[in-house]
Amino acid sequence: MILYVILLSPVVGYLLYRWGGQWLRARKRKQRAVLMSAPFPQAWRQVLADDFPLYRKLPVDLQRKLEGHINVFLQEKVFVGCSGFSITDEVRVLIAAQACLLILNTGVEYFPGFETILVYPQTYVANVTERDGALHSESVSARAGESWHRGPVIVAWDQVIQGARDGRDGHNVVMHEFAHKLDEENNRMDGLPILADRSQYQDWATVLSREYERLCQHHDDVIDSYGATSAAEFFAVVTEAFFEKPVQLKHKHPELYQQFQRYYRLDPVLWE
Ligand SMILES: [Zn+2]
Incomplete structure (x- = not known):
């Protein structure tokens, strides 16, 4: 009997852990x-x-x-x-x-x-x-x-x-810092947040690295030069511009705007 309990206890523990986790997540969703x-x-x-x-x-x-x-x-x-x-x-x-x-x-x-x-x-x-x-x-x-x-x-x-x-x-400290929080959801703060589907990653990498390089080389009147500090800062600074200067961003950097529009699933140009 004791042997039986010892053999089963890890299994029971695991099941309780899983059910507990599921129950907590369901309760959170409901709240x-x-x-x-x-x-x-x-x-x-x-x-x-x-x-x-x-x-x-x-x-x-x-x-x-x-x-x-x-x-x-x-x-x-x-x-x-x-x-x-x-x-x-x-x-x-x-x-x-x-x-x-x-x-x-x-x-x-x-x-x-x-x-x-x-x-x-x-x-x-x-x-x-x-x-x-x-x-x-x-x-x-x-x-x-x-x-x-x-x-x-x-x-x-x-x-x-x-x-x-x-x-x-184009300056918003709360959006900036919380953009960093979105960025680090995959455990790395590198300007690449979790995207909705795999097909987005290639376009994101192509467009953002090109635009980042451009900002490192040239002054830009829509994207603050602080964005040239690193890829992570670039993501946070472009987020500020996306919400606060959407018309200018779309006009001057249409592909970048499109990537952020897809990521945030919003089109702030429409609110102007
Ligand atoms: Zn920052």
């Missing part, structure tokens, strides 16, 4: 479905209407969908104020809205692999340690935001609000 259609507080809608012009531009069906995503996002992510900053509903809703715009139509997860968003009141100073062989240097660097691999997103509130209120300058 999310409820939150997607839960009422959205009028005060929150007012925050979006006042401070997020991109929200005002969205067709009504996408506005409602974004509100549902915000409900889910706020349930699943944790906000922490730093340097005495206090987290209000305005802070939570405005950060959630800009992040969720990226996943508005993709049907993917809510930026898995991390849950904490740290918010500083203003652009903050970070100590940077760099090692190059035996050389070890330390410096301080002013930051509007950053995204840690499998760790928190950190943003400065003055930059968040400025990014939200100006929907046409």
